[in-house]
Amino acid sequence: MTTAQDQLHEWDRQHVWHAFTQMAEYTPFIIERANGCTLYDLDGRSYLDGVSSLWCNVHGHNHPRINQAIRDQLDEVSHVTSLGASNPTTIRLARRLVEKSPAGLEHVFFASDGAAAIEVALKIAFQYWQQRTDPKPQKTRYLAFQQAYHGDTLGSVSVGGVDRFHNMFHPLLFDVVRAPIPDQFHRPQGITPQGACEYYLKEVESLLKIHHQHLAAVIIEPLIQAAAGMVFHPEGFYRGLRGLTRRYDVLLIADEVAVGWGKTGTLFASEQEQVCPDLLCLGKGLAGGYLPLSATLATTPLWEAFLGSHTDSRTFFHGHTFSGNPLGAAAALATLEVFDEENTLQNLPAKAQLLSKCLAPLASHSHVGDIRQRGLIVAIELVQDRELGKPFVWSERRGQRVCDFALQRGIWLRPLGDVVVVMPPLAIQPDELQQIADAVRAGIDHATRT
Numbered sequence: 001m002t003t004a005q006d007q008l009h010e011w012d013r014q015h016v017w018h019a020f021t022q023m024a025e026y027t028p029f030i031i032e033r034a035n036g037c038t039l040y041d042l043d044g045r046s047y048l049d050g051v052s053s054l055w056c057n058v059h060g061h062n063h064p065r066i067n068q069a070i071r072d073q074l075d076e077v078s079h080v081t082s083l084g085a086s087n088p089t090t091i092r093l094a095r096r097l098v099e100k101s102p103a104g105l106e107h108v109f110f111a112s113d114g115a116a117a118i119e120v121a122l123k124i125a126f127q128y129w130q131q132r133t134d135p136k137p138q139k140t141r142y143l144a145f146q147q148a149y150h151g152d153t154l155g156s157v158s159v160g161g162v163d164r165f166h167n168m169f170h171p172l173l174f175d176v177v178r179a180p181i182p183d184q185f186h187r188p189q190g191i192t193p194q195g196a197c198e199y200y201l202k203e204v205e206s207l208l209k210i211h212h213q214h215l216a217a218v219i220i221e222p223l224i225q226a227a228a229g230m231v232f233h234p235e236g237f238y239r240g241l242r243g244l245t246r247r248y249d250v251l252l253i254a255d256e257v258a259v260g261w262g263k264t265g266t267l268f269a270s271e272q273e274q275v276c277p278d279l280l281c282l283g284k285g286l287a288g289g290y291l292p293l294s295a296t297l298a299t300t301p302l303w304e305a306f307l308g309s310h311t312d313s314r315t316f317f318h319g320h321t322f323s324g325n326p327l328g329a330a331a332a333l334a335t336l337e338v339f340d341e342e343n344t345l346q347n348l349p350a351k352a353q354l355l356s357k358c359l360a361p362l363a364s365h366s367h368v369g370d371i372r373q374r375g376l377i378v379a380i381e382l383v384q385d386r387e388l389g390k391p392f393v394w395s396e397r398r399g400q401r402v403c404d405f406a407l408q409r410g411i412w413l414r415p416l417g418d419v420v421v422v423m424p425p426l427a428i429q430p431d432e433l434q435q436i437a438d439a440v441r442a443g444i445d446h447a448t449r450t
Contacts, residue, residue, distance in 0.1 A: 066335060197240065257282065355422070
């Protein structure tokens with residue numbers, strides 16, 4: 001007899017086309033409810049959310065403060081277009097973002113997801129050079145980094161650099177100037193950790209010298225390239241890049257969709273190197289992981305280039321139906337308030353230190369090439385040969401094996417190739433961090449056996 005659960009599993013396999021998932025191999029994993037940092041499937045089995053529901057859940061699931069904010073907004077208005085109209089909740093959110101973000105970012109364009117925020121930034125940067133007081137219409141290109149990931153729309157894929165994801169669409173993409181990935185761990189031969197920052201900055205500067213007259217902007221994920229495998233940049237690289245973009249008159253777009261909202265230890269990653277980009281893209285945790293909402297923040301010089309009469313055609317002709325949706329804005333305002341009410345950022349150092357301590361035994365594991373951590377972001381890179389730094393054969397999916405093992409222990413994780421990522425909600429509790437670490441360590445032992 002077919003049960004209701006059996007029917008859901010079958011419909012999930014047949015009708016739902018899952019992102020980044022080979023559907024011929026998909027096994028349904030259906031979450032029915034969640035509370036705090038715990039997810040519950042259809043059978044009532046519980047799983048700790050070890051990756052904050054793909055890096056977006058901030059204060060835990062079913063948070064009463066955020067829930068109530070959404071309920072209250074429902075009694076007011078659930079949707080107002082941003083095309084020539086507004087609503088109080090979205091206005092207040094824009095003001096709060098300006099107050100919280102690096103000084104100088106004073107104008108907010110809302111969208112619905114991170115890729116859309118990137119598209120907005122790319123188009124603003126392009127149009128700015130065309131119509132500012134002293135136009136430079138030749139500045140139409142972008143500099144991006146190897147293995148960058150900025151989303152899956154055509155513009156964001158164009159500045160992306162993950163071949164496995166993007167090669168198929170190459171005929172549809174615009175060309176970019178590509179800089180070496182500033183990887184602190186996988187450095188070129190002869191480059192020391194101490195010399196890595198200077199080396200990578202010189203590489204970028206050599207490209208800027210050649211191309212700056214045609215570059216509208218440089219785009220980067222500050223501090224960490226997330227989907228590239230949680231690649232950590234050398235300390236000072238982002239600050240140095242900001243200096244180079246100013247010297248060569250190129251805009252800087254900071255993609256903090258993945259690394260924003262406290263994950264690195266500060267609300268925005270840009271804070272850690274005292275950088276104010278020209279454009280700041282936010283998403284994922286902006287609405288606490290509750291509702292689709294993203295934002296692109298811009299400086300006043302960019303904003304002013306779009307001002308004029310209707311007949312000037314200087315308007316930014318771009319928009320989304322649900323841009324600045326008041327329900328999402330209500331969730332985002334509550335998310336920001338919870339940061340203050342629960343001292344979320346102040347409590348992070350102790351949690352990060354505990355997580356580091358719990359994972360420390362892996363430092364000597366024969367198949368762990370590197371453990372890197374910033375805030376509550378941890379990446380554990382698996383290797384076949386630690387001494388030679390030789391990776392496993394990618395098709396063996398060792399990282400996935402770790403996560404499959406952890407799932408049986410009640411911990412939900414998702415790898416990036418053979419990099420095991422731990423990025424729980426900031427609300428995670430000490431005993432839960434210990435459970436995650438124990439499952440990861442056992443999973444790595446299991447998955448790396450010959």
